[in-house]
Amino acid sequence: MAQTTLERYGGVGLHLFVLGIVVVAESIGLIRIPIGIAAVILLPILYAFAMGIILNPNIMKGTRRVLSGNATKVAGTMIAISIMPFIAKFGTTVGPQIQKVIETGPALVLQEIGNLGTILVAFPVAVFLLKMGREAIGATYSIDREPNLALIADKYGLNSPEGAGAMGVYATGTIIGTFVFAIMPPLIHGLGIFDVRALAMSCGVGSGSMLAACTGALVSAAPTDKDMILALAAASNILTYATGLYAGVFVALPLTEWLYRISRGEQTSSISREAQS
Amino acid sequence: MTIETIKNTAVSADILNVEDERRIDLAHHALLLLVACVLGLISNWVATKVDPMTALPGMAFLYAISIVGLLLAKFVPFYLPSVAWISLVAILVTIPGVPGSALIVEQVGKLNFLALATPALAYGGLALTQNEFQIARTSGWKIVIVAICVMFGTYMGSVVVADVTLKLFE
Structure with a gap:
């Protein structure tokens, strides 16, 4: 029972992965590459997304063992949910x-x-x-x-x-x-x-x-x-x-x-x- | 077409794995939202060095606003996505003169907006399905060019119209 409940939340692994990605991405911080009068700006969200893709179970076979079977699906739900505090902050x-x-x-x-x-x-x-x-x-x-x-x-x-x-x-x-x-x-x-x-x-x-x-x-x-x-x-x-x-x-x-x-x-x-x- | 199309569009959203916001399990979502808020606090901590305890009241406000938005999306008889409701509630409670608005603005100000988006993007990378990679791969280079043109065109179209209108009305 406990197993199935946890499964419903995509397993602890998924959220720990995200935690790790977030900490690394925010530690790197914003990078600005000046080119002429403008600049190319690299943001932590870009690194976070790239790291997510690299660790995606469909790309890296190794992570399939760590993440539960429905991790990708729960991650999909989590995009919609984790964007909510951001949207709320934006509204304020x-x-x-x-x-x-x-x-x-x-x-x-x-x-x-x-x-x-x-x-x-x-x-x-x-x-x-x-x-x-x-x-x-x-x-x-x-x-x-x-x-x-x-x-x-x-x-x-x-x-x-x-x-x-x-x-x-x-x-x-x-x-x-x-x-x-x-x-x-x-x-x-x-x-x-x-x-x-x-x-x-x-x-x-x-x-x-x-x-x-x-x-x-x-x-x-x-x-x-x-x-x-x-x-x-x-x-x-x-x-x-x-x-x-x-x-x-x-x-x-x-x-x-x-x-x-x-x-x-x-x-x-x-x-x-x-x-x- | 018209009304029928719009109704069917909401139905066919199921195919696309978009959740019908009228049928969501609120308790389940409330818990997942809590996970998201904890991640947001940590992200904000690393990004701005504002420790989670200091930023907690602000995050509690954002959590409450999000829940109210979810409730509105579920129970109001006409359709607006929950993110639209969340935005509207957030605007309403921060308009100067609304009771408590100054407090909310002050507390929420301890949170960096971009740091709050980082968890969503991490989930976004992890959520890409085999199907999506497959489509991107088989669609080929033409679609990549078209997609860039679509994004550029949509953005620039808005910029030009907005810029001209701003200049006309001043």
């Missing part, structure tokens, strides 16, 4: 800054539309440069986190080409998303073109770990604006929770579908024209 940064956050209200709301930028950038690359098929629709219509993936699963099924595209970006994003969102914002900040508030409120576009990486990196690039960066990122993150699924259903997915139809339609006709001449 908004209250004291509520006046400033409200002042940026129009930008906060409108930047949600900016999330469609993925279609602008990724869709042409996928369809014209990489010649992808309908996978491109699932892959590029959104940042493909869980709610977006669920939408694709519902409309096309995960075994469809659209589903394969969405799953591919989902899995890739899960593995490299934290790194991308830690590296990208400080470099863009270094350009000196964009308001740091705009960079901050755009941190809330993806998953919790992307949010953490993005704000962490941005705060170390602009430490004097720390309170405002946290508050704006937290506020936009809530907006994304509230609007993300609806934006996908009503705007992003229909738009991507339509773009796919016209771009492939044009191509078919240009091919047939070539055939005629």
Whole structure:
């Protein structure tokens, strides 16, 4: 009985592993590599994630003996749960800054539309440069986190080409998303073109770990604006929770579908024209 | 489509191993949350040298906020993910003038936000399934390029719109 109860919590091993990883990652601390006017910022969360992957029972056979069979599954539940104190802490940064956050209200709301930028950038690359098929629709219509993936699963099924595209970006994003969102914002900040508030409120576009990486990196690039960066990122993150699924259903997915139809339609006709001449 | 799609989307979340937040076992989650908070305190300790006893009241507030958020996600009739509820509760209790807000802000201030995310990322690395590694491997280099473009495009799109709007409204 005791064994099964413990099993339900993934065994002690899993949590001790995490404890060890956390202590090592936080002991290393933040590393800043200056390149020109900007800097690449390496954060403890990146080392923690990398160490987690290295010790993952699917990667390192040795850890299978130490971790109980359902450790991976419980670890999945623990991501959702251990991000909660972080999200709560994040929320507490908004209250004291509520006046400033409200002042940026129009930008906060409108930047949600900016999330469609993925279609602008990724869709042409996928369809014209990489010649992808309908996978491109699932892959590029959104940042493909869980709610977006669920939408694709519902409309096309995960075994469809659209589903394969969405799953591919989902899995890739899960593995490299934290790194991308830690590296990208400080470099863009270094350009000196964009308001740091705009960079901050755009941190809330993806998953919790992307949010953490993005704000962490941005705060170390602009430490004097720390309170405002946290508050704006937290506020936009809530907006994304509230609007993300609806934006996908009503705007992003229909738009991507339509773009796919016209771009492939044009191509078919240009091919047939070539055939005629 | 529309409402039906949104309803079905919540159902198909099961396939993706996303837990239905209306059916979660609260006692089970409350205990796991306790484990997460202990890890957060240790992470904060190593990162900021603030010892766990000093940071404990702040963490207790975060724990309470998280539990209230979980309860709201479970019992409020319309769907919002628990993290959204947690954020809203956290904002509400820290707005200046709300009773106790000054105390909460002061205590929570002893916790470093980034240190609290470290345990989640460690679990994240350990949680990757064979399936996810397999998908990433078989999807190939094209998907990696597309994924980077997706992340860049989503972020930059937001940045540009936000930046232009901020400048227009000032």
